Amino acid sequence: MATAVYLNSASSNPFQATKGKYAAQSVRAVPIRVLSVGKKRSRELQLMVDEYAEKIKYYCSFEDVQIRPNPRNARDQRAQVDDEDAAMMNHIRSDDWVVMLDERGQDIRSEEMAELxxxxxxxxxxxxxxxxxxxxGHGRKMRERANKSIKLSSLVLNHQIALLVLMEQLYRSWTILKGQNYHH
Ligand SMILES: C[S@@+](CC[C@H](N)C(=O)[O-])C[C@H]1O[C@@H](n2cnc3c(N)ncnc32)[C@H](O)[C@@H]1O
Incomplete structure (x- = not known):
């Protein structure tokens, strides 16, 4: 039977062996993918993304999918967003759980990301x-399809910065779920 993950402070359970702030959770590791629209990344960014990807892969299968911006060289913004939206939707299956990163999304804490x-x-x-x-930003299809919309900050971030912050939070989430000594 499915059990929900609720993160309680490890100190409330003295029998739980853990070095971190939270007790280790037994979870089914669902594969994670990050889909991002963007031009060719700088070498420096790619190195940092790869570094986090390797760390995340220690816990679950991980894929970094890049989507070409403005794939049909549309002239106006609306058409560009629609084309990028369609390209992104091509990568999404009906049984995916979709989290849209958006500056107007729900503000969540790292512990809530781990629960998710x-x-x-x-x-x-x-x-x-x-x-x-x-x-x-995202188009109508993605907004309708997303199961959840979250923000990483109240500031608008460059998509590459958003990617890096997300990668670190995915890694952080797993260390929280495993009760490891990274999140304080
Ligand atoms: C340059 S931003 C697009 C900003 C645009 N004003 C919009 O309405 O989305 C490119 C992408 O980075 C991500 N992003 C930027 N700031 C973010 C934030 N504060 N929280 C979550 N995602 C963000 C979103 O996925 C966004 O679609």
Missing amino acids: IGNAGNMGASRLSFCIGGPY
């Missing part, structure tokens, strides 16, 4: 897809 990842398997998701939009 920990509970994905219990919700019947076969895959978790985190989606980062292009220069003008």
